[in-house]
Amino acid sequence: EAQVTQNPRYLITVTGKKLTVTCSQNMNHEYMSWYRQDPGLGLRQIYYSMNVEVTDKGDVPEGYKVSRKEKRNFPLILESPSPNQTSLYFCASSPAIPNYGYTFGSGTRLTVV
């Protein structure tokens, strides 16, 4: 089954403790992206990657890092999480030209206390 897999689904952590949210896709997509979803703000792009070793900032990149060492994986790293990063996070992928739109993962609910 074609899918984007995120882990973990739920995570509660403390301020300052580094964490990584993993994202993997099995569709050989070139493009991958991370979004955060907050009430009233919709989906805001954090980082995206057009291909292996090619990443760029989205609209809200502060406090996040990413890497794209393999085509299928695009982890999101929070080196020093803060409470304002409490959110619902989604990973998405698509071919270079999104002819069938984005395929999203099921989301990661992160709480930073």
Next chain:
Amino acid sequence: QQQVKQSPQSLIVQKGGISIINCAYENTAFDYFPWYQQFPGKGPALLIAIRPDVSEKKEGRFTISFNKSAKQFSLHIMDSQPGDSATYFCAAGQYNFNKFYFGSGTKLNVKP
């Protein structure tokens, strides 16, 4: 600056009614306007999309209306069903650059 403005934030419709969600954008370079549907606990999924060379696109009970001069587009759900209850996001952007901006979302509740 919000690239795509979506309204209303929430919507309650009776079964069989018409649900209408509106979006507006500013950037005239945008050339692709998808709508995504998100059920609780799931990621968004592409519902329907339109290019600006047409004013309307229909897929089943779902229709996008597009007004290029006003820079507005809307989603109409005809004969709304309880199973349509979900959050809907519009998006706008540049297709060949694969760069899109999402609206703030509309939570639709269709009452039986």
